[in-house]
Each structure stands twice: as structure tokens, then as C-alpha cells.
Amino acid sequence: MKNIFLFIRRNFNFLxxxxxxxxxxxxxxxxxxTHEAFFDSAANEITGRIxxxxxxxxxxxxxxxxxxQLAEQNLALLNQQKADFQATGSQHKVVLDSSFxxxxxxxxxxxxxxxxxxxxxxVEQNNYVTLDKGSAQGVKKGMSVVGPExxxxxxxxxxxxxxxxxxxxxxxxxISAMLKKDKSVGSIEWDGNRTSYLTLKAIPKSAKVARxxxxxxxxxxxxxxxxxxxxxxxxxxxxxxxxxxxxxxxTATNFFTLQYVYLVENFRYxxxxxxxxxxxxx
Amino acid sequence: MSRLLIxxxxxxxxxxxxxxxxxxxxxxxxxxIPYLYFLFILWLPFTINRFLLLLAGFxxxxxxxxxxxxxxxxxxxxxxxxxxxxxxxxxxLPQDAREQSYAEPSIRSMGWAPYSLYIVLLTxxxxxxxxxxxxxQFGDVWYFLGKITGTTAISLLLIFVTEMLxxxxxxxxxxxx
Numbered sequence: 014m015k016n017i018f019l020f021i022r023r024n025f026n027f028l029x030x031x032x033x034x035x036x037x038x039x040x041x042x043x044x045x046x047t048h049e050a051f052f053d054s055a056a057n058e059i060t061g062r063i064x065x066x067x068x069x070x071x072x073x074x075x076x077x078x079x080x081x082q083l084a085e086q087n088l089a090l091l092n093q094q095k096a097d098f099q100a101t102g103s104q105h106k107v108v109l110d111s112s113f114x115x116x117x118x119x120x121x122x123x124x125x126x127x128x129x130x131x132x133x134x135x136v137e138q139n140n141y142v143t144l145d146k147g148s149a150q151g152v153k154k155g156m157s158v159v160g161p162e163x164x165x166x167x168x169x170x171x172x173x174x175x176x177x178x179x180x181x182x183x184x185x186x187x188i189s190a191m192l193k194k195d196k197s198v199g200s201i202e203w204d205g206n207r208t209s210y211l212t213l214k215a216i217p218k219s220a221k222v223a224r225x226x227x228x229x230x231x232x233x234x235x236x237x238x239x240x241x242x243x244x245x246x247x248x249x250x251x252x253x254x255x256x257x258x259x260x261x262x263x264t265a266t267n268f269f270t271l272q273y274v275y276l277v278e279n280f281r282y283x284x285x286x287x288x289x290x291x292x293x294x295x
Numbered sequence: 296m297s298r299l300l301i302x303x304x305x306x307x308x309x310x311x312x313x314x315x316x317x318x319x320x321x322x323x324x325x326x327x328i329p330y331l332y333f334l335f336i337l338w339l340p341f342t343i344n345r346f347l348l349l350l351a352g353f354x355x356x357x358x359x360x361x362x363x364x365x366x367x368x369x370x371x372x373x374x375x376x377x378x379x380x381x382x383x384x385x386x387x388l389p390q391d392a393r394e395q396s397y398a399e400p401s402i403r404s405m406g407w408a409p410y411s412l413y414i415v416l417l418t419x420x421x422x423x424x425x426x427x428x429x430x431x432q433f434g435d436v437w438y439f440l441g442k443i444t445g446t447t448a449i450s451l452l453l454i455f456v457t458e459m460l461x462x463x464x465x466x467x468x469x470x471x472x
Contacts, residue, residue: 025346026345026346026349026378027378029346029349030349030374030375030378033349033353033370033371033374034371034374034375036367036370037353037356037367037368037370037371037374038367038371039367040366040367040370041365041366041367041368041371041428042367044365044366044367056361059361060361060362063362064362067315071319132362134318134363134364135321136318136320136321136328137318137328137363137365138429139364139365141364177364269321
């Protein structure tokens with residue numbers, strides 16, 4: 014017994030070192046599996062607050078770009094206004110009949126809300142985006158984040174006033190995507206090499222693919238509404254060993270100048286995910 | 296100002312510079328993230344208790360980790376260099392120099408060659424361990440070697456610039472902390 018104490022005392026520093034290393038590795042391992050860090054929401058709250066201070070200052074530098082994006086989006090919305098459309102002739106007046114819409118069978122599935130980006134990384138292997146809305150504003154895990162030009166990521170962590178989204182530029186990010194032209198569905202990933210270039214896998218070679226084609230979110234995604242812009246195909250490669258394309262996709266979103274994004278809530282998210290999980294476990 | 300206060304201010308400054316300046320720089324190349332924050336550990340006084348040194352390293356790494364959303368990654372590397380620092384200093388400092396009363400490692404207190412060796416070795420160890428952990432997660436040899444070389448070179452350049460810009464007055468050891 015005495016020897017044990019003696020051993021501990023003599024090697025106190027080494028034992029401390031080993032202990033701290035083990036703690037670090039456990040944290041890292043646990044985080045890469047669950048994306049839940051120790052003291053998570055407390056740390057989120059603090060780093061979020063500091064990030065917000067910084068973003069209040071740095072936001073001035075990207076104002077021009079943000080203005081352009083908002084103006085473009087406004088234009089798109091203005092073009093959808095009722096006043097833009099005219100009935101073909103006075104004798105065929107189109108009337109929107111509210112009774113035609115059966116309110117019991119048409120329910121809202123997606124709802125968007127606005128959030129500001131207060132923290133954003135692009136240089137790491139796993140990049141994240143911090144937003145200034147949290148559980149107090151109704152943000153939940155699994156909500157998707159969409160920018161004015163294209164999708165950004167998925168919420169993985171929420172504290173009271175901040176939330177953290179896994180950006181598309183993350184090694185663990187997998188998003189179901191489809192080609193706009195022929196609706197072939199594949200999966201979008203990031204290989205960690207170049208910012209703004211993603212990899213689209215599992216598109217069969219029978220699909221017609223050309224450089225510049227749009228890639229959209231698919232109908233199978235639980236987080237994203239179908240048909241949101243992801244990017245455009247930049248290079249077409251064949252994987253000789255399989256029957257699939259490996260496509261390089263340039264993101265529509267410019268991750269360097271992210272400032273305002275929309276949070277998309279899927280009201281059927283829990284239901285769909287639980288059903289899929291229950292089926293897997295059977 | 297007391298040593299403790301100076302070191303607390305340094306801690307905060309290094310973290311802020313790392314998170315809001317160096318990590319925000321648009322990547323020059325896929326390999327390079329300019330790291331400077333660990334210089335805090337290298338600049339801690341000679342006399343610091345080894346356990347406190349370990350703890351300071353762990354805290355520094357963990358603080359950065361909470362900003363970069365990688366809990367444990369930088370903390371592991373910082374504890375490693377904090378653990379190795381006393382051994383390296385013992386090797387590099389000539390026996391009689393320890394009698395001299397400089398407070399912390401610097402060019403003047405250690406001399407050009409030993410100080411450069413000290414910086415280069417610990418920087419390299421920090422980056423090798425950092426990239427090794429990332430590599431174990433993702434795996435790619437060329438990525439591993441390239442990233443170590445790239446990041447180490449840029450870090451050394453940054454440290455050199457920092458040393459030139461912020462000339463630390465050679466403080467002498469006192470009984471006060």
C-alpha cells in the first residue's frame with residue numbers, strides 16, 4: 014500500500030499527463046460520434062456570445078455581397094406576386110376559390126425563420142456554423158439551414174440562445190441530393206480538401222450528367238425541403254470499380270461570406286425519423 | 296504587473312488572435328492553418344510548477360476547442376507539449392545558466408540556438424500530434440505529411456514574426472509570482 018502511494022507521488026506529473034490525454038481522447042471520440050461535447054450548452058453560450066461580438070464588427074465587410082443576395086431574392090419574390098399575372102381575357106377570369114383547398118388535407122410541412130450567422134469556420138476538417146437563435150427561439154436539432162443562394166447545413170447542437178449547424182464542409186456531413194435534370198438521387202459529401210467543392214456519389218452511370226448541371230436536395234431528405242439548390246456540377250469523373258459517377262460539385266453558397274440564413278423546420282421530422290429508426294431496428 | 300496577471304492577459308490575447316484572426320484567414324492552401332496560440336505555453340516562466348503547467352496547457356487547448364468545435368483535439372496536443380517542456384528545457388539549458396535569474400524562455404535568456412531548437416521541436420511535436428489525431432480519424436498519408444510540413448513552416452514563421460514584433464523585456468526572477 015505504501016509503495017502504491019510512493020509510486021503515485023513519484024510519478025504524479027506523468028499520471029496527470031496520461032489522465033488528461035485520456036480525457037481528451039474520450040471527449041474527441043464521444044464528440045465525433047454524438048456531436049455532444051461536455052458542458053455543451055454552457056460553452057456554446059459563452060463562445061456564441063463572443064462570436065456575436067466579433068460578427069457585429071466583421072459583418073460590415075460583407076454588406077455589399079449581402080445586399081446583392083437580398084436584392085436578387087427580392088426580385089425572385091416580386092416576380093411571383095399576384096399582380097404580375099393577368100387573366101387571359103375578361104371572360105375567363107381566374108378566381109382563387111378558397112373552398113377548393115381542403116384545409117383538412119393540406120398542412121404545412123416546412124416553416125422558415127431568419128437567423129444571423131455569428132460564427133463560421135471554413136479551414137478545419139470539420140466546419141461548423143454558429144447561429145444567433147437557440148432553443149428559446151424554437152430551434153431544434155435536425156432543422157436545416159439554408160442561405161439565400163443555396164443550402165448551408167444541418168443543426169446539430171442547440172443551447173438557449175445559440176445553435177450550431179454542421180456545415181456542408183464537414184467530413185461527417187451526408188445529404189441526399191438529386192440532379193435537377195433527371196432526378197437521379199445520390200449523396201453529397203465533403204472530402205476535406207477544397208473549400209466550396211463537394212463530392213456527389215452514388216449517381217448511376219445511366220444518368221445523363223453534364224458540367225454545369227444543377228444539383229438539388231432530394232425528396233428523400235428529412236431535413237431539407239425538396240428542390241433546394243446545393244450547387245452545380247464542376248467535374249464529371251467515373252469510378253471504374255463501380256457503376257457510379259463521382260461528381261465534383263461547386264457549392265452555390267459562398268461559405269466565406271455567410272451572414273443571414275434561414276432555418277427550416279420540418280414539422281414531420283420526428284415522425285419520419287422515428288419511423289425510419291424503428292424500421293431499422295426491426 | 297504581476298506575472299499571473301500578465302499570463303492571464305496573454306492567454307486571452309492568444310486565444311482571441313487564434314480564433315478571430317488566424318482561423319479566419321481564407322485558406323492559402325488546403326494544408327495550412329496558421330497556428331500560434333501554443334506559444335503561450337512556450338512563454339510560461341521557467342519556475343512554474345509542472346502540474347500547473349499541464350493544467351494551463353489543457354485549459355488553453357480546451358478553450359480553443361470550444362471555439363473550433365473539436366473538443367479534445369487541441370487540448371491533447373497542448374498537454375503533450377506542456378508535459379514535454381520541462382524535459383526539453385533541462386536538456387537545452389546549460390547547467391550554470393539555471394543559476395541565472397531570467398524568468399521565462401526567450402532569445403536573451405537562453406541564447407539564439409537553444410531557444411530556436413526549443414521552439415522548433417515543440418512546434419513540430421504539437422503539429423505532428425495534432426495532424427496524427429486528425430489522420431487517425433480520416434486517414435491519408437500524403438495529407439498527413441504535407442499538412443505537418445505546411446503548418447509547421449507557417450507556425451515557425453509566425454512565431455519568428457511575433458518574437459520580432461513583441462520584444463519581451465527580459466524579466467528577472469523574483470519571489471513574487
